[in-house]
Amino acid sequence: MINPKLRNMALLVAGCYFMENLDSTIVTTAVPAMSRAFAVSSSAIGLVITSYMVTLAVLIPLSGWLAEYFGTRRVFLAAIAVFTLASLGCALSTSLPGLVAMRVLQGAGGAMMVPVGRVVVLQHTEKKDLMKIMSYLVWPGLISPAIAPLLGGLIVTHGSWKWLFLINLPLGAAGFAAAWKLIRIPPDSSAPKLDGTGVVLMGVGVGGLTYAAHMLADSSASWSSGLMMSAVSLLFTAAAILHLCRAAHPIVNLRVLKIRTFRTAQLSSSLYWIMVGSAPFLMTLLFQNIFGWSPTLAGGIVLFIFVGNIAIKPATTPLLNRFGFRNVLIASTLLGAITMLLSGIITAATPIALIALLALVSGIARSTALTGFSTIAYSDVPPEQVRHANAFASTSQNLAAAFGIAAATIALRAGEPLSRFFFGSVSKAGAYSIAFFLLAVMATLAAVGAARLQPGAGNALRRLQPQTAQASENKLLRQRCAPYICVFHLTVQPNAGANLPFTK
Template sequence: MLASALPRHILVPLIVACALFMEQVDSTVISTSLPAIAASLHDDPVALKLALTSYLLSLAVFIPASGWCADRFGARTVFRSAIVIFTLGSILCGLSTSLLDFVIYRIIQGMGGAMMVPVGRLVILRSVPKSEIVSALAWLTIPALLGPVMGPPLGGFITTYFDWRLIFFINVPIGILGIILATRFIENVREEDVPPLDLHGLVLSGIGLSGLVFGLAVLGQHLVPYWAAAGVTAIGIVALGFYVRHARRTPHAVLDLSLLRIPTFRAGVVGGSLFRIGVGALPFALPLMLQLTFGLSPFASGMLTFASSAGALVMKTTARPILRRFGFWRVLVVNALISSAFIGANALFTPETPHAAIVAVLLMGGFFRSLEFTAINALSYADVSQPEMSRATSFVSVAQQVSLSLGVALVGMVLEAMRSARGETALQLADFTPAFLIVAGVSALAVFSFMNLPKDAGAELSGHKEKPSTLPDPRGEVNTAGS
């Protein structure tokens, strides 16, 4: 069989990519189809951000337990079970008849995704040598990026010419294929000595993250009273404060805050979270702008927005030589500013902007954002030991999903504020300009986290070597510490 002949650092990421492909197709299809789904469910398109945040929120709540489950029951067992739950949740989403149904079924999907992707990443990190991690992560994301490439035009085509409900059934054959490949080629790796699950911490982190993200998502939406939304947000913040105190006193906390003492891991989490806030807003805001203010159909909108994913796909083949040439520090700092500028460039689009120009901007923006993600993902694990790897993957996955959720919530709050300021119910093009600029500014703040890294951070992974400094040191000798 062709699959069995592939090297392990290629085969395992490709199998895990089946799950990531399924998740990415699902999320990008939904983003393109949100206005149509809102019309079908007789709800406000901006309120449909709950469909995005509820899924991301579910991921954030359940991901902390993913590493422990993989250690306790085996990575293959958890990975396959997660695919089954995600697929069932997809089928239920296709059968939903109200916003409440849709949100609940998206939460079920998130329960599966919470185990599926981080456990898959853990399998890779435990089975691939550190020297091959950049290459393995690139192989992982190449097939997975086909999801965002195919999702917008596919979702737009189905929504425009058929029924949006059909888009959720795409996951069924992909899920079946993922289960078959995982059964045959992934080892059921588990740890021998697994500490008890930190249930206290899991409850505190779940309440904290869900309260914070959900509270911010419904602020200003009139779905619940303002005081209730503010109260839920406050409860989330207080619960997170209690979790921090709990984690400092618990040797095996479900989210291990001691990992933040590792400089490369801390930069990946803090800087990566800030960067993803801006990126997380794009799949929600851009299709809304193109369909509600440009007057494009879901299919026409999808044919434009797929360009950013196509640019990301092109980048994956060049990530390793770029990192080897410039090193993590230069790529993370400079590219964060470039990527943020391309996010802000969406504010310049008007109905008169040539579609070729929009595609060009989205294509280049997708290229640079994907390069930033590859660098962040690889550097985050550069100095993490194998015993800490499962806790690290859980921590990173939670941070990723929370930041994406906050991106959707932030852009939704800005749009709602702009709309309310005019006393109108319909969104206008001018509402999107400050929304894109604000989230772009938040993404640019990631630079300050990356600048604190040493210049040779992640050299073992990238293969980049800093030129030795020729400055004389105080002892009268040439300083070659940079080498």
């Protein structure tokens, strides 16, 4: 039974994550309304989205050190307050520069809010409760991309774009009150000296990659500028990695990647997060631009992804307990790949009920896979390395989210010439088919990563049934004793060894 206070802390962090992640996706629905309000082009409004995502990317690695130095309680409360007040500032902005400035401030609050809260929860979670706790912490990242198109469309259609930010005020106030009551952790006087060089190199590298993702996603921007920005940012990222490997007290300790389960989970989940962020965006465009549906109908069908996320939640932990992390991850990532393949072949003539069912199954696969990856990532991480593991995981997840829309846009651009090769002619529908097929490849690569996990990976987190536990113990015993049995047979009965599997 999970400690009620720990569960409430996890729900608090999940609520903050939902609030932060929703703000990174819902604003896209209000781009036309904002461009009219400020009398600027839609591409200029892209700064409102980009500034927020870049600020998150730059400051997330710094969040763990700030929490150690100033105290988790102070930083977490300050982050919620900054995010909430910046949301009010966004709603009250009367010019584009003012709105962008408030979005930067909002991103600063978000960068401190979720990673710090997650570290608090993980450091106080026992291994046996990690699966349940991670299921709370993961769902906001799955839900917000699915409900943002519909929610944003309804707000902009029936109200003002300002309400996209004003809805954060009651959520922020409730979160601040809950954090004030729940979090009572004093400052850590043993915080190491700040790794300034690491902060700068990581900030420029990761922030530059995030900005490059948005440049590649912007159809009005040239490929060359986006690729150039990517190349320069990769150089800074490489320099940051070299520095972090050599520094005595790096801002993010990359030695945590020596832990096999953490390394594999991060690589595979990053690929899957890109697919997760791309699919709702692509589906919404497909339904509106190709099928001719209204924004409300398109958003309503995409909402079935959210229904799938929620519907499978009660069964996720029992599935992992029953079949093991490796088996569940392989099955769910492959199921996600299949849903992407099917999304690439549906047409306007496909019954809406079948399309809704496809979105539902996609949501089930997404939720199961990312809950499994997020949980097993911390299965072998020692307590003293949780902060660094969380900083790395938060940074990679934020980058994957930023590259989600970029990946969808790049896939659509690449889909047009590829559709001529595969279908004999260039068509918009063919470009979407190719884009979904490319996302299916990405999900399949995540499945390959899951297959590389050890069969017993994450067993320390599972609550095995007595028969299953005994079978696992017997299997391990046979594996350990096999060499000695082989030696015994070869010594006592030399000729008998010829038929043993160990000698073949």
